[in-house]
Amino acid sequence: MLKHEEIRFSNALKSVARNGEIKNYIQNSQELYPLFMRAAKRFVSGETRLDAINKAKELIAKDYLISLEYIGENTTNADECHAAKEEFISLIHQLGANGIKSTISFDLSHIGMSVDRELALKNLKEMAQAAELYHLNLMISMEESEKTDRILDIYKEVASTYKNVGITLQVHLKRSLDDLNELLKYPGKIRIVKGAYQEPADLKIGRSEELNNRYLEFIRMGVEAEHPISIATHDEKLLEKVFEQGYLKHSNVELEMLDGVRSDLIKNAKNEGYKARVYVTYGTEWYLYLAHRIAEYPPNIYTAVSDIIAFETKTASY
Numbered sequence: 001m002l003k004h005e006e007i008r009f010s011n012a013l014k015s016v017a018r019n020g021e022i023k024n025y026i027q028n029s030q031e032l033y034p035l036f037m038r039a040a041k042r043f044v045s046g047e048t049r050l051d052a053i054n055k056a057k058e059l060i061a062k063d064y065l066i067s068l069e070y071i072g073e074n075t076t077n078a079d080e081c082h083a084a085k086e087e088f089i090s091l092i093h094q095l096g097a098n099g100i101k102s103t104i105s106f107d108l109s110h111i112g113m114s115v116d117r118e119l120a121l122k123n124l125k126e127m128a129q130a131a132e133l134y135h136l137n138l139m140i141s142m143e144e145s146e147k148t149d150r151i152l153d154i155y156k157e158v159a160s161t162y163k164n165v166g167i168t169l170q171v172h173l174k175r176s177l178d179d180l181n182e183l184l185k186y187p188g189k190i191r192i193v194k195g196a197y198q199e200p201a202d203l204k205i206g207r208s209e210e211l212n213n214r215y216l217e218f219i220r221m222g223v224e225a226e227h228p229i230s231i232a233t234h235d236e237k238l239l240e241k242v243f244e245q246g247y248l249k250h251s252n253v254e255l256e257m258l259d260g261v262r263s264d265l266i267k268n269a270k271n272e273g274y275k276a277r278v279y280v281t282y283g284t285e286w287y288l289y290l291a292h293r294i295a296e297y298p299p300n301i302y303t304a305v306s307d308i309i310a311f312e313t314k315t316a317s318y
Helices: 004-017 020-027 032-040 049-060 078-097 117-133 145-159 176-183 209-224 236-244 263-271 286-296 300-310
Strands: 065-070 103-106 137-140 165-170 190-193 229-232 253-258 276-282
Touching: 049 065, 049 078, 049 276, 065 078, 078 103, 078 117, 103 117, 117 137, 117 145, 137 145, 145 165, 145 176, 165 176, 176 209, 190 209, 209 229, 209 236, 209 253, 236 263, 253 263, 263 276
Parallel strands: 065 103, 065 276, 103 137, 137 165, 165 190, 190 229, 229 253, 253 276
Antiparallel strands: none
């Protein structure tokens, strides 16, 4: 449970993260960019596809499953959406050529949804078709609540044809229980997250015991429906209940955690024989990603400042 001051800091950071002027200032500053990049390196494999693939190989050698994402969202230029889609296609072909089994995660707003629904749909189908060639899976991330209907609409249209496309569901949104009941009718894997976006109070359930119990209920529903699900959380107390209730013993269930966040927990799960997936990111759009990692768990600010001051980032130990 976050303290009141931590919640205020988290909300403030989420607001700052959405400020394009601040983002551009930092990313174009010769002084600030390398400093913030040191902090980001704990959570981001690097800025290039090769950085991500090398990290993936390293983790696969240690028996982890992998999810890769080329970071980006809210792309408002059609040419940039096309470029993002082409990067994902190149990533898929490179993974296939190297025999690397990975999920490819992404935001629909990165590949066209903020420009035009049909553009996003076209790009998603092209990615799904390419991934099918190598028996790879795609995972659509969830974004702000105002986009939820559009995201689910596009997912449902594609999922009827491509069974290798999954969807993320945010438990903290009050609407999500109804969404889960609907999504269980589709074949794609459901990734269950608490939700990291700042949302209006009337639309969400705050971080609380109620939210944790709801999270466990979503898992139970997925397990009982024998539906493929990914438990994506770093909450240690919540995970204790997941382990106690034996959810990870089911063949259709996996645990997923972000690279650089609580690697000790994912390592323990893997060593216990459970399916353990590490979510690895890359790209130059790391500013917002870094801000979200700190906002989700405010004490990460101490780690970020230490990485900046120490001139050396300690990577997660797996």
